[in-house]
Amino acid sequence: MAIDEISNRKRFLAGDNVYLPHIAVIEKIIEETPDTRTFHFSFKDEKLRREFSFESGQFGEFSIFGVGEAPFCISSSPTRCDHLEFAVKRVGRVTSALHRLGAGAEIGFRGPYGNGFPLGYLEGKNLVFIAGGIGLAPLRSLIWNVLDKRDKYRKIDIIYGARSPADLCFTYDLDSWKQDKTVNMVTTVDKGDDSWTGREGFVPQVLEQLAPSAKEAVAVVCGPPVMIRFTFPVLAKLGFTPGQMITTLEKRMKCGIGKCGRCNIGDIYVCRDGPVFSYAQIRDFISSEY
Amino acid sequence: MTVKKIAKKELARLLDEWSRQFSVLVPSVETGVAQMTGWQGEDTSFVDWYRNTILPPKDAILPVMEEMFSFSKNEDGYRLEMSPPDSGRQLIFGIRPCDARALAMLDVVFKQDYEDTYYMRRRLNTVLVGIGCTNPYDSCFCTSLSSGPSDTAGLDLMLTDIGDEFVIEAVTEAGRELLDKSQGMRPATADDEARARESRDIANQRVTQNVDVKKMPDRLLAAFDNEEYWRKIAAKCISCGICTLLCPTCYCFDINDEVSDNRGARYRSLDSCAFCIYTKMPVENPREEKWQRVRNRVCHKYEFYPRLFDTIACTGCGRCIRLCPVNWDITRTLNSIPGQ
Amino acid sequence: MEEKTEKLKNEARKLLEKGQVCRIVGFEPGSLKFTTTPLITGEKDELDRLVINPFIVNNLSVYLTGLKGCVAVVAKGCDSRSIVSLIQDNKVNREDVVILGIPCSGIVDLSKIEYLVGKDRDELDDITVANNSITVTVGGEKREFTKSKVLFDNCLGCELPTPREYDILIGEQVAPSPALESGKLKELKDMPPEERWRFWKEEFSRCIRCYACRNVCPACFCNRCFVEETEPQWLLPTPHWQDNLLFQVTRTIHVAGRCTECGECQRACPVGIPLRSMTREMYDLAGELFHYKAGMDKDEEPLLTAYEVEEAENFFG
């Protein structure tokens, strides 16, 4: 399994105590959609700012002191290291508190945790990126990473969908990928509005219509669980083997380091062994516990 | 290793002596529930009544809750301060073999990958002095899990009751050192050791519950998708947290912040996979239903943990059976996995 | 007892055979000495395991809200009140439940016996229950206790030993026993307020928030308990005594008029918090202030939704 290389992951230990977060400052906030924001942040500590490194697909535990911690993936690319980004959809207590923060606010960060996308495995392949809604956040890190080293990869397809035009995240990226002649970018919405001239339809359907070739290709899928569930069968139909499908999973997490227990699927801990998995790894449990 | 003995009436003096170096914990019901609490001197009657505690001794290392660090805010922003440990070196006296073995299992989890500071700083400062069981409960099934009333795994010192005296055996180097330094010890004679052996044999025979754990991970894997079975097994479970919170090998925890006025702190507290919100995400919950949670608990102990660490994460202490309000008995489940 | 058990098995079998119910909720012998455990089954060949004896502790009505279809449930007097209360609250349809009423002359509190004889349950050889006394054999020696010493506190002074609401009654009617104030409650009432508060603070300091009290409680049927709310987060999951106490007091008030004083919360508590002292007070208050007794009449309006125009005015300025 080529994906094994991800176990060779990068780690950053927070001194002696892994649970002690680093203080980071929010530098900029971008309103992506009515309920999603991107936060640009950087560490307060000078040395850490210089030395921090991570891989596309890894996540961190972000703290709002007094409210709690929640895991989010780093949505910026390691190839563009001047600042870090993460995107948050407002769904619960911590995310709502994050949305109340303004630029200059201090948050806590510990990480990066988990594995990243297996870049080595993707090299020299045709790549199909399939994302829905906020699921573009981890993929975006990978897409920029790949585009910044464009010659290492072959054909690139991006299929991105959202519920409505207003729910499309990272529109500034979507625009530049559309401009990019080396990328085949397709955007779709479940239901358009009056001004929407693009495609309508669910991501799995659009994927089926576009039918990218499975030959020497890898599909990287990220989105809401229901989208993932319907996308895998389509990919299979297109000839993708389980080893050619990669996704990242989302679970409730607290510690982020494989101890607190709740993110397990069988003997796999999503925080520690994931969040990036190949479908070959997860197909056994995807039906029953995912 | 060294084998010595001490008279039971000397015990109070010994604990006093150890109290000078350690914060000594002994079984008591002082708090209203049987648990390990600080040695207050004099009263060693627990050696007669005590069979096992309700709160497992893991509480002294992985407490029900603990402060991790505090945070405060001033004009320069947040300042974090790690919370100091609550005690220096501690000695748990009278821990039962099942609970000591359980700590060895927790060690693996808290050491692997990222070392858990809070757990490790207590663990490394803890000496475990066990007393072999002479009167196991009818719910004990330790002998099915390569443990037993006289199992020494995880202990530093092991005491065996031979009537008016305890035979004391050093299990680890640290135990030997402590034993050598302790006053009032006499060497155990061959006769004493024979009596200790006899006492152990009797105790072993008194553990009557039996679980066949051969190939357990594979059997559970085969039964994993048997929803009907798990639904049936789980029907009477009420999804409380007793079996997990009081289990010596359960370690799941939750992390929460608490703020009062200008000071805030982050706490870690034990959590339970029996609770529906344990895995609940804003949109989905992978273990929404009771049978899924029951399955996870059983499989974590008998399938997932063994796959990861090569040993079953259960020592057969029987707490979950004794204390369950509906008598949900894990041994009945394990003995009825389909396909046996 | 055997006779009753046989009758129960027959009735249960008939119900299943005729398809009147799809499940029977009863008791079967537990895995440990002197214990019983709930049996929830739709299979006829499992009905032989059913049992009625003085150790059937659980209040089985707790399962009703989670089971679909028509269910037959074994209910002692107190349990039947919980069922009635669930019917009052529209949580259970009367026509969806067949109540197999068990006239009950009290359930044995094993922890009391353990305390009296100084031995644990599993060290006892035998317990036999006669009309007014209970004989415990331990180490070959027989010891006799009056029932009042070894029954659960809430059985003493039980107001409804025989279910009033039932479909099939298994056995002879049992008369209510005379009212009895429990020692603990009296002791508490005599304490000065600060001491009472200190008492509860101590008790709740050892609460581990396992929620067994809530989960065994048939009156706690909310789909989502307030402790699980995150916006706002009423209290933290961290078991500080303050939050433990806040949880329990709120829970007690929330089940006012539903709590039939079955005592399950206290029995389930692994750290021995005397929760019944709290629920009993609530129960008495409902009676004193509003002449309400929970779970007595399925057609009565529940305590907290009913009202009289003239009542409790002395609480308002």
Add this chain to the structure above:
Amino acid sequence: MEPKTDWEPRVVGFLCKWCSYAGADLAGTSRKKYPANIRIIRVPCSGRVDPLFILRALRLGFDGVLVSGCHPGDCHYQTGNYRARRRFAITRKILEGMGVEPQRVQASWVSASEGGKFVEVVTGMIDEIKKLGPNELFTDGRKNRKTEK
């Protein structure tokens, strides 16, 4: 208890928006003076007040909790205040039974036109609580589970 000189009671008031809240408003607009110690939370009806609100306020350190609604018979929703009355009576009695000073938990009927009565109720309550001293029910933070030697 040491009388603290700089201590001022903090009371939270759950006021029904149809009457008591308007009553408090009237007290304000007609320039009647009442102690500033009360923080008002507007609720749609006194029947909305869950016992949890009262306990939570005490847990947060408020020295008293006032619940105020429309007079019996005047509820905008017909029966909300009757239900509030039952619930409040039980809550207060249970709290009293646990050792909470009953003066800390009070209730009143104040209509939209009773600005004066609102002032009276609040003033009276603050006075009583001043006599009681601060709410220390939930102070004394962490109790160490292990008895330290």
